[in-house]
Amino acid sequence: MSEQRARRAYVETYGCQMNISDGELMEGILEGRGYEIVDAPERADVVLVNTCAIREHAEQRVLGRVSQLNGLKRERPAMVLGVTGCMAQRMGRTLLEQAPYVDLVMGPDGYRTLPETLARLNGGVRAVPEAPATGAVPPTEAAPVSERSGRRGPQLAVLQLDMDENYQGLEQRRADGPSAWVPIQRGCDHRCTYCIVPYVRGGEKNRAAPEILSEVRELAERGVTEVTLLGQTVNSYVWSDVRFPSLLRDVARIDGIRRVRFTSPHPNDVTSELVEVMAEEPAVCEHLHLPAQAGNDRTLRRMLRRYTVESLLATIGRVRVAIPDIALSTDIIVAFPGETDAEFRDTLTLMRTVRFDEAYTYKFSARAGTPATRLPPDDFVDPDEAQARLQELIDVARGVQSEINRGEVGRIEEVLIEGEGRDAGQIRGRTRRNKVVVFDGDPSRVGSYTRTRLERTTGATFAGSELRVGPREPAAV
Ligand code: SAH
Ligand code: SF4
Ligand code: F3S
Numbered sequence: 219m220s221e222q223r224a225r226r227a228y229v230e231t232y233g234c235q236m237n238i239s240d241g242e243l244m245e246g247i248l249e250g251r252g253y254e255i256v257d258a259p260e261r262a263d264v265v266l267v268n269t270c271a272i273r274e275h276a277e278q279r280v281l282g283r284v285s286q287l288n289g290l291k292r293e294r295p296a297m298v299l300g301v302t303g304c305m306a307q308r309m310g311r312t313l314l315e316q317a318p319y320v321d322l323v324m325g326p327d328g329y330r331t332l333p334e335t336l337a338r339l340n341g342g343v344r345a346v347p348e349a350p351a352t353g354a355v356p357p358t359e360a361a362p363v364s365e366r367s368g369r370r371g372p373q374l375a376v377l378q379l380d381m382d383e384n385y386q387g388l389e390q391r392r393a394d395g396p397s398a399w400v401p402i403q404r405g406c407d408h409r410c411t412y413c414i415v416p417y418v419r420g421g422e423k424n425r426a427a428p429e430i431l432s433e434v435r436e437l438a439e440r441g442v443t444e445v446t447l448l449g450q451t452v453n454s455y456v457w458s459d460v461r462f463p464s465l466l467r468d469v470a471r472i473d474g475i476r477r478v479r480f481t482s483p484h485p486n487d488v489t490s491e492l493v494e495v496m497a498e499e500p501a502v503c504e505h506l507h508l509p510a511q512a513g514n515d516r517t518l519r520r521m522l523r524r525y526t527v528e529s530l531l532a533t534i535g536r537v538r539v540a541i542p543d544i545a546l547s548t549d550i551i552v553a554f555p556g557e558t559d560a561e562f563r564d565t566l567t568l569m570r571t572v573r574f575d576e577a578y579t580y581k582f583s584a585r586a587g588t589p590a591t592r593l594p595p596d597d598f599v600d601p602d603e604a605q606a607r608l609q610e611l612i613d614v615a616r617g618v619q620s621e622i623n624r625g626e627v628g629r630i631e632e633v634l635i636e637g638e639g640r641d642a643g644q645i646r647g648r649t650r651r652n653k654v655v656v657f658d659g660d661p662s663r664v665g666s667y668t669r670t671r672l673e674r675t676t677g678a679t680f681a682g683s684e685l686r687v688g689p690r691e692p693a694a695v
Contacts, residue, residue, distance in 0.1 A: 244266060328376035
């Protein structure tokens with residue numbers, strides 16, 4: 219009988235690492251309340267699509283997916299279909315109206331109440347165990363039921379942003395493996411004029427340092443050797459008198475942790491103290507993601523990034539002096555409203571000057587409610603022109619990347635084996651500098667460290683060969 223088996227939930231996540239980590243949090247919350255987490259929507263009583271709102275394209279894709287999942291719901295009307303995350307927060311009730319088959323929209327600060335909220339919905343998931351004594355009352359409201367949809371039950375919207383919600387005391391459900399993401403901060407206090415994040419995730423909230431450290435200790439005891447600390451401006455973290463550099467140092471010194479990464483730092487908070495910790499702590503990886511966004515001062519000012527090209531270059535200079543082997547990656551937006559061709563060329567110059575190992579490149583996407591959408595309509599860059607700029611940027615970024623990587627062929631690098639390669643008999647790992655290496659090996663080795671020689675590069679990734687100490691044994695590192 220369906221009442222007696224565990225209710226089954228499936229969570230499908232889009233967007234950044236923070237959102238993926240939130241997906242694990244939702245799974246943890248549901249599992250803690252008796253749900254079985256399954257890996258296919260076909261097998262689930264509750265299907266949650268955990269969404270991203272950063273660019274319009276990301277939202278369009280997800281809306282398509284939600285409508286596809288409605289196909290499953292038609293076959294099984296008791297299935298609950300929920301949309302969570304940043305797009306749910308941004309669209310709110312509009313989403314319930316546009317997609318009347320969606321039962322629930324829940325923003326990023328509502329997950330603690332997920333079990334109770336699901337219990338309030340009609341469908342096959344009515345009974346949930348009692349909330350723990352500390353459980354907050356769900357701030358749910360029944361949204362208007364669409365007449366056309368012929369719905370039987372309510373649609374619910376949980377959209378309050380809560381300055382106190384940092385999910386203290388709740389556990390993420392993490393897949394077994396050597397690596398774990400550890401959110402240390404939620405929300406963002408910046409107001410970059412193109413960006414929706416502060417509106418859908420609220421202001422910056424930092425977790426208590428002792429809680430973060432005990433979580434990492436527990437992860438290490440369970441065999442995790444690599445952690446990535448997460449936050450929208452992760453290096454602005456502050457709790458009590460603990461600032462990011464000292465937290466990073468403490469995490470790096472936890473027994474069993476061999477690699478520590480963090481993302482995304484804001485260039486303005488790359489302090490000399492942080493650079494010192496990065497240089498001194500052996501576990502902190504030689505990789506820094508430094509989102510530049512543009513290479514022109516007027517554009518940076520209008521983006522409200524609060525730094526100049528000169529100060530950014532000075533920051534990068536300090537990092538490179540202290541950690542000569544550091545690999546740098548970045549995010550760049552082209553065609554911000556009002557960006558002239560000459561200003562765009564300054565961004566290309568920045569790319570050629572800094573020589574990032576990797577660049578994530580985007581066309582500006584107008585997000586309703588953000589200040590950039592209020593710039594004069596004439597400032598908006600023609601879509602064909604925007605596409606041409608993006609292509610030119612990609613070409614420059616790839617050219618630089620491939621030159622850098624060709625220069626690295628022959629290096630010997632420690633690799634953490636993360637999974638299988640595309641071809642049979644191959645495995646894939648990552649160097650401390652965040653470069654992907656594929657080499658011959660058995661998938662049973664996933665999670666272990668080895669040393670490889672970088673033999674060839676495709677431009678972006680490497681083909682390597684494993685170094686062996688004896689005829690059979692992989693070299694211990
Ligand atoms: N908090 C992170 C970024 C989060 S969003 C940080 O500050 O680095 C990830 C990236 O998406 C941003 O760095 C930016 O390059 C890009 N992005 C954000 N909003 C965008 C928009 N409206 N259009 C295009 N790209 C955008
Ligand atoms: Fe968005 Fe800027 Fe905050 Fe990053 S720092 S999340 S780009 S507002
Ligand atoms: Fe997207 Fe939200 Fe992350 S908008 S990039 S999922 S914080």
